[in-house]
Amino acid sequence: MSTQVHTLQTLxxxxxxxxxxxLNDVTVSFTGGQVHALIGKNGAGKSTLVKLIAGAIEPTxxxxxxxxxxxxxxxxxxxxxxxxxxxxxxxxxVPELTVAENILLGRLxxxxxxxxxxxxxxxxxxxxxxxxxxxxxxxxxxxxxGTLGVAQQQSVEIAKAMSYEPSILILDEPTSAxxxxxxxxxxxxxxxxxxxxxxxxxxxxxxxxxxxxxxTVTVLRNGLLVGTIGIAExxxxxxxxxxxxxxxxxxxxxxxxxxxxxxxxxxSFSRQGAFTDINFTVNKGEILGIAGLLGSGRTELLRGMFGxxxxxxxxxxxxxxxxxxxxxxxxxxxxxxxxxxxxKDQGLVQLLNTRINLCLASLNRLSSHGxxxxxxxxxxxxxxxxxxxxxxANTEAPVAFLSGGNQQKVVVGKWLNTSxxxxxFDEPTxxxxxxxxxxxxxxxxDLSKRGISCxxxxxxxxxxxDICHRILIMRQGRIVTDVRPGEISLENLFAVCMKxxx
Amino acid sequence: MNVPPRLQSLFxxxxxxxxxxLLCILLAFTASGFLTAxxxxxxxxxxxxxxxxxxxxxxxxxxxxIDLSVGSAVAFAGCLTAFLxxxxxxxxxxxPLPLAIAVSILVTLAVGFAVxxxxxxxxxxxxxxxxxxxxxLMTGLSGAAELITNGFxxxxxxxxxxxxxxxxxxxxxxxxxxxxxxxxxxxFLMNYTSFGRSVYxxxxxxxxxxxxGINVKRVKTMVFGITAFLAALSGVxxxxxxxxxxxxxxxxWELDIIAAVIIGGTSFMGGVGxxxxxxxxxxxxxxxxxxxxxxxxxxxxxxxxxGAIILVAVLLNLLQKGRAGR
Numbered sequence: 012m013s014t015q016v017h018t019l020q021t022l023x024x025x026x027x028x029x030x031x032x033x034l035n036d037v038t039v040s041f042t043g044g045q046v047h048a049l050i051g052k053n054g055a056g057k058s059t060l061v062k063l064i065a066g067a068i069e070p071t072x073x074x075x076x077x078x079x080x081x082x083x084x085x086x087x088x089x090x091x092x093x094x095x096x097x098x099x100x101x102x103x104x105v106p107e108l109t110v111a112e113n114i115l116l117g118r119l120x121x122x123x124x125x126x127x128x129x130x131x132x133x134x135x136x137x138x139x140x141x142x143x144x145x146x147x148x149x150x151x152x153x154x155x156x157g158t159l160g161v162a163q164q165q166s167v168e169i170a171k172a173m174s175y176e177p178s179i180l181i182l183d184e185p186t187s188a189x190x191x192x193x194x195x196x197x198x199x200x201x202x203x204x205x206x207x208x209x210x211x212x213x214x215x216x217x218x219x220x221x222x223x224x225x226x227t228v229t230v231l232r233n234g235l236l237v238g239t240i241g242i243a244e245x246x247x248x249x250x251x252x253x254x255x256x257x258x259x260x261x262x263x264x265x266x267x268x269x270x271x272x273x274x275x276x277x278x279s280f281s282r283q284g285a286f287t288d289i290n291f292t293v294n295k296g297e298i299l300g301i302a303g304l305l306g307s308g309r310t311e312l313l314r315g316m317f318g319x320x321x322x323x324x325x326x327x328x329x330x331x332x333x334x335x336x337x338x339x340x341x342x343x344x345x346x347x348x349x350x351x352x353x354x355k356d357q358g359l360v361q362l363l364n365t366r367i368n369l370c371l372a373s374l375n376r377l378s379s380h381g382x383x384x385x386x387x388x389x390x391x392x393x394x395x396x397x398x399x400x401x402x403x404a405n406t407e408a409p410v411a412f413l414s415g416g417n418q419q420k421v422v423v424g425k426w427l428n429t430s431x432x433x434x435x436f437d438e439p440t441x442x443x444x445x446x447x448x449x450x451x452x453x454x455x456x457d458l459s460k461r462g463i464s465c466x467x468x469x470x471x472x473x474x475x476x477d478i479c480h481r482i483l484i485m486r487q488g489r490i491v492t493d494v495r496p497g498e499i500s501l502e503n504l505f506a507v508c509m510k511x512x513x
Numbered sequence: 514m515n516v517p518p519r520l521q522s523l524f525x526x527x528x529x530x531x532x533x534x535l536l537c538i539l540l541a542f543t544a545s546g547f548l549t550a551x552x553x554x555x556x557x558x559x560x561x562x563x564x565x566x567x568x569x570x571x572x573x574x575x576x577x578x579i580d581l582s583v584g585s586a587v588a589f590a591g592c593l594t595a596f597l598x599x600x601x602x603x604x605x606x607x608x609p610l611p612l613a614i615a616v617s618i619l620v621t622l623a624v625g626f627a628v629x630x631x632x633x634x635x636x637x638x639x640x641x642x643x644x645x646x647x648x649x650l651m652t653g654l655s656g657a658a659e660l661i662t663n664g665f666x667x668x669x670x671x672x673x674x675x676x677x678x679x680x681x682x683x684x685x686x687x688x689x690x691x692x693x694x695x696x697x698x699x700x701f702l703m704n705y706t707s708f709g710r711s712v713y714x715x716x717x718x719x720x721x722x723x724x725x726g727i728n729v730k731r732v733k734t735m736v737f738g739i740t741a742f743l744a745a746l747s748g749v750x751x752x753x754x755x756x757x758x759x760x761x762x763x764x765x766w767e768l769d770i771i772a773a774v775i776i777g778g779t780s781f782m783g784g785v786g787x788x789x790x791x792x793x794x795x796x797x798x799x800x801x802x803x804x805x806x807x808x809x810x811x812x813x814x815x816x817x818x819x820g821a822i823i824l825v826a827v828l829l830n831l832l833q834k835g836r837a838g839r
Contacts, residue, residue, distance in 0.1 A: 317724075319723070339726045340727070340728055351724055360784065362713075363714065367713070371710070372726050374707035381708060383706060384705060
C-alpha cells in the first residue's frame with residue numbers, strides 16, 4: 012500500500028429529486044492524512060453527499076475529483092475501482108458466511124485449472140488473515156460472521172473495506188453500535204489509516220467524539236455547505252449554531268394554553284431493548300414534545316402506546332380506565348392514534364387512491380351495517396381536503412403521486428376522521444417543505460385548541476421548542492428530564508439530548 | 514397524467530374487454546355454431562364451476578396470499594356430500610333422501626369454510642405462508658377424498674340431484690346462475706363494503722393496514738374462508754353434474770383458476786385487482802377453449818395457446834401499469 016496523500020474534492024455538486032434539492036451546489040475538499048467529520052441534522056444532505064461519492068446515486072450537476080482528476084461514478088463498482096469505499100451504518104455482512112468469505116465477497120481467489128472456477132480456500136483464509144492483521148485485529152477468519160459481536164462485525168466491515176485498498180474511506184456513523192472501548196479501538200484504526208494518506212470521511216451525530224477523532228468538521232444544512240472549520244475552533248455552541256442556523260421563530264398562536272386536566276397517564280412502561288420505566292402524564296389539549304437522539308427509544312415509546320409494538324409491562328390510564336395497549340385497533344377505538352415516522356410504508360397504502368387512504372381508519376364510521384358507498388366517503392374526503400388544505404388533483408389517483416407534505420396531511424386526515432383524543436406524531440415534518448411544515452404545526456395547534464392532546468417526536472429540536480407546551484427528553488430508553496420551551500435554549504436542549512454541557 | 518381520468522380508466526380497464534369482443538367477432542365468422550344461444554350458454558356452464566372459485570381466488574390474491582388447495586377441495590367436497598348422504602340415509606340415521614342431501618350439502622359448505630379458516634389460522638398464528646399450508650391441504654384433502662370413498666365413486670344421488678350442476682332455470686343453466694350470483698355478491702362485497710376495502714388495504718400494505726386499526730388477521734381468515742366455501746360449493750355442483758362423489762375430479766383446477774385471475778388483471782403482488790376483471794378472464798378462457806374445440810384444434814395445441822395467453826395478458830397488464838405510472 013502506497014503512502015501517497017490522496018485528495019477528494021467536489022465542485023458545485025448537486026442532487027435534485029422531484030420537488031426538493033437534496034444537495035445544493037456543494038464545493039468542498041478533503042485531504043488525506045486527516046479525519047474529516049461530516050455533520051448535520053437529519054435531512055441536511057450528509058447521506059446524499061456520501062451516496063454521490065460512493066457512486067450509489069448520480070449527481071444532477073457538478074463534479075467529483077479524486078486526486079485532482081475528475082471521475083465519473085455511475086455505480087458503486089466505478090467508485091470501488093477509483094478506490095472509494097463506504098462503510099454504511101447498517102452492517103452488510105452475510106451472517107451465514109465466514110469472516111474470510113465476507114471480506115473477499117465477490118473476489119474469492121481461484122485455483123488455476125477448470126477455467127479458474129474452483130475456489131482456493133487456503134488463499135482465501137491467508138489473504139483475509141493478512142488484511143485483519145494489517146488492522147491489528149485478531150478475529151478467527153473461519154468463524155461465521157453471524158456469530159461475532161457487533162464490534163467485531165464492524166471490524167470485519169472495515170477489513171472488507173480495507174481489502175479494496177481504498178484511497179478514500181467513508182464511515183457512516185460507525186460507532187452507533189459500539190461500546191466505549193470498542194470505539195477507542197476503531198479510532199486507533201482510523202488514525203493508522205489516516206497516517207497512510209487515506210482520505211477519511213467520518214459521519215457522526217455524537218458531537219463529543221469530534222474532539223477525539225476529527226481534524227476538521229464540515230457542516231451541512233438543508234443541502235447547503237455551511238462551512239468547514241478546524242477542530243480547534245469547533246466548540247459545541249459554534250457547531251450547534253452551524254447545524255441549526257438562525258432559528259426563525261414561527262408564528263405561534265397567542266391563545267395556546269394547555270388545560271391542567273390530565274388525559275392520559277403512562278405508568279411504568281417498559282419494553283426490552285426499547286424503553287425502560289417510562290412514566291408521564293399528558294393533559295387534555297396539551298402538546299407534549301419528546302426530544303432525543305435516534306435510538307433513544309422515542310419512536311418505540313409511541314409505537315408502544317399505540318399498541319403497534321406492545322410494551323412488556325406498564326399501563327395507560329385513560330379517563331380513569333386502566334388500559335394495557337395490545338393492538339392498534341384497540342387503541343384506535345380508545346382514541347389514541349399514531350402518524351408513523353415512516354409515512355410511506357406505514358402510514359399509507361401507496362397503491363390505493365387518496366380517497367380510500369383517507370377513509371381507511373374510519374371504515375366503521377363511514378359504513379352502515381358494513382356497506383360503504385363512494386358518496387358517503389366523498390363528503391368526508393371533501394371535508395378533509397378543505398380543512399387540511401390537501402393539494403390533490405384527483406382523489407381517485409394513487410396517493411403515491413402526492414408530495415411528501417400532502418401525503419402527511421392524508422395520514423393526519425385519516426386519523427381525524429376517527430375523532431381521536433390523543434394523536435401521536437412521529438417525525439411529522441420529516442422531508443416536507445417549509446410551507447407544509449407550518450401547516451402541520453397549525454393542524455397540531457388547532458387540535459390542541461379543540462382539547463385533543465398531541466405527542467410530537469421530532470429530530471428538529473427547534474420545531475419542538477416552537478410548537479410544544481412541554482418537552483420530555485429521552486436518552487437510552489429513559490426519560491431523563493422535562494423542560495418548557497421558554498426556559499431552555501436550543502443549545503442547551505441539544506446538549507441535554509447529547510448528555511453534554513455547553 | 515394529462516389524460517382525463519375517465520379516458521385513462523377506459524384505457525387501462527378496457528383492453529381485455531376489447532380483445533374479448535374482437536375474439537368473439539372473429540369466432541362468429543370462423544367457427545360455425547359459435548354464435549348460437551345454446552353454445553354461448555354452454556360456454557357459461559362450462560366455466561361456472563371453476564368460475565365461482567375464481568372470484569374467491571381473486572380476493573385471496575388481492576390480499577397478498579394464495580390458495581393451492583381449491584382443486585382438491587372441490588373433489589373432497591363432492592365426495593363428502595356423497596359420503597354424508599350415504600351415511601344419513603343409512604341404518605343409523607335413516608333420514609329421507611331429500612333431507613339427507615340438504616343436510617349433507619350444508620355440512621359440506623360449512624366444512625369448506627372451516628378448512629379456509631384453518632389456512633388463515635396457520636398464517637396468522639404461526640406465520641406459515643399460505644402457499645405451504647394450502648400445498649399441504651392440496652395433498653391432504655385429495656387423500657381424504659380417496660379415504661372416504663375408498664377410491665371408488667359414491668353414487669347415492671337421485672336423478673333430481675342433477676339439477677344443481679346440470680339443470681336449467683328459465684332456459685339458463687343453473688350452475689351458470691350460481692356463477693353469476695357469486696359474481697354479483699363478491700363484486701358487491703369487494704366494492705361496497707368496508708370488508709372489501711380492508712382486503713385491498715391488507716394486500717397493498719399489511720403493516721399500514723394494521724397501523725390503521727384494521728384487523729388484518731380477521732380479514733385474511735375471512736378471505737380464505739370464503740374461498741374454501743366457494744370451492745366446496747363448486748364441489749357440490751360438480752358432484753351433481755357427474756352424479757357421484759369422485760376423488761379424482763378437479764385435478765389441477767387451482768392453476769386454471771389462478772390463470773383466469775391473473776389474466777383478469779389481478780396483481781400477484783397483492784393490493785390490485787378486480788372481481789370484474791376475473792369475470793372477463795374466466796369468460797375469455799372459456800371462449801378460447803370453446804372456439805378452438807369448434808375449430809377442431811387439437812387439445813395439445815389448446816394447452817399451448819392457453820399458456821401463451823397467460824403470458825401475454827400479464828405482459829399487457831404490466832405495460833399498462835408502467836404507462837399509468839408515468
